[in-house]
Amino acid sequence: xxxxxxxxxxxxxxxxxxxxxxxxxxxxxxxxxxxxxxxxxxxxxxxxxxxxxxxxxxxxxxxxxxxxxxxxxxxxxxxxxxxxxxxxxx
Numbered sequence: 001x002x003x004x005x006x007x008x009x010x011x012x013x014x015x016x017x018x019x020x021x022x023x024x025x026x027x028x029x030x031x032x033x034x035x036x037x038x039x040x041x042x043x044x045x046x047x048x049x050x051x052x053x054x055x056x057x058x059x060x061x062x063x064x065x066x067x068x069x070x071x072x073x074x075x076x077x078x079x080x081x082x083x084x085x086x087x088x089x090x
Contacts, residue, residue, distance in 0.1 A: 009054025016046020 020042040027034035 007054070008057055009050045012053050013046060013050035016042060016050070019046075 020039050023034045023038060023042070026032050
């Protein structure tokens with residue numbers, strides 16, 4: 001049983017930030033040379049991909065769930081015809 005829903009946007013963001021951290025940890029340890037400006041495309045690109053994945057995940061989940069929570073609007077109804085409010089004239 002899942003404890004929470006899978007969120008691929010957070011997974012992608014975490015992976016890219018981990019890659020950036022490993023790149024600079026390897027540079028600090030002397031294993032390889034990483035230019036100081038390399039973090040900008042890594043983090044920016046990762047956050048853009050994470051945002052796109054989160055947006056798509058949200059859109060897919062909403063489409064699968066349908067509009068069960070919203071009450072259907074009768075065809076041709078005016079906002080003032082609704083009992084829950086609307087603009088009152090007067």
